[in-house]
Amino acid sequence: EAGVTQSPTHLIKTRGQQATLRCSPISGHTSVYWYQQALGLGLQFLLWYDEGEERNRGNFPPRFSGRQFPNYSSELNVNALELEDSALYLCASSLAPPYSYGYTFGSGTRLTVV
Amino acid sequence: AQKVTQAQTEISVVEKEDVTLDCVYETRDTTYYLFWYKQPPSGELVFLIRRNSFDEQNEISGRYSWNFQKSTSSFNFTITASQVVDSAVYFCALSETMIYNQGGKLIFGQGTELSVKP
Numbered sequence: 001e002a003g004v005t006q007s008p009t010h011l012i013k014t015r016g017q018q019a020t021l022r023c024s025p026i027s028g029h030t031s032v033y034w035y036q037q038a039l040g041l042g043l044q045f046l047l048w049y050d051e052g053e054e055r056n057r058g059n060f061p062p063r064f065s066g067r068q069f070p071n072y073s074s075e076l077n078v079n080a081l082e083l084e085d086s087a088l089y090l091c092a093s094s095l096a097p098p099y100s101y102g103y104t105f106g107s108g109t110r111l112t113v114v
Numbered sequence: 115a116q117k118v119t120q121a122q123t124e125i126s127v128v129e130k131e132d133v134t135l136d137c138v139y140e141t142r143d144t145t146y147y148l149f150w151y152k153q154p155p156s157g158e159l160v161f162l163i164r165r166n167s168f169d170e171q172n173e174i175s176g177r178y179s180w181n182f183q184k185s186t187s188s189f190n191f192t193i194t195a196s197q198v199v200d201s202a203v204y205f206c207a208l209s210e211t212m213i214y215n216q217g218g219k220l221i222f223g224q225g226t227e228l229s230v231k232p
Contacts, residue, residue: 035220043205043222056219088157102149103220105159 002026004106006091012112013081021076021109025093031055032074033094033103034066038087046089049074050096081113116141118208120223127196128231135191135226137206143167148189149207149220150180159205165189196230203227 005024013019025032034046045058049068063079072093078085088110092103117140127133139148150162163173165182173180177194193200206223 033220042224043207043220045219045221048219058219090157090159092159102161102164104161105151107156107158110157 006106019078023091029093033092035090118223124227126229147209151205153203
């Protein structure tokens with residue numbers, strides 16, 4: 001069974017540009033979650049999508065947005081990039097609550113803003 | 115507010131030593147879930163265990179064991195006879211009730227970096 005796949009593995013952008021990160025969940029999983037792991041800030045919850053809808057959002061500005069497609073894959077967009085957006089972005093998938101038994105994470109996209 | 119504290123930032127042991135990683139949590143919910151994840155240098159978070167708030171039984175899986183104590187809000191993780199391959203960052207996490215529309219948010223501790231030297 002294929003795990004959660006994320007692309008690209010690495011992404012380098014200039015301040016002010018937009019970044020698009022992609023995530024494909026495990027087959028059968030309808031929920032996709034995004035987390036940011038910035039140096040010194042730990043793992044922070046960003047977004048949760050299920051059945052194509054945004055269900056929950058962390059404490060991040062609106063320039064962090066995303067969507068979930070009919071095949072349950074997801075895209076995270078970060079607009080007007082700032083230097084502090086440099087981080088590892090992790091995607092996870094699960095069955096939708098209350099049936100989720102754990103979150104399976106991908107290997108992440110390392111975003112570097114210069 | 116929900117919070118997870120892993121007071122040990124870094125731990126260094128020699129192979130074959132036992133090591134315990136501490137995790138203390140805070141929550142007002144009566145129903146919640148606790149997790150441990152391992153993050154090797156590759157970056158992927160590897161799921162180790164999930165425990166719900168109603169199940170205080172300790173669990174053992176090979177060299178890994180977990181001690182859940184609701185009275186002290188702790189969920190500690192012990193590796194017996196550590197190996198070099200255990201070197202990684204370990205995260206404890208809390209998820210409150212899995213009721214739909216409230217789920218999807220894991221609150222992570224800051225992580226403990228374990229270094230096992232040969």
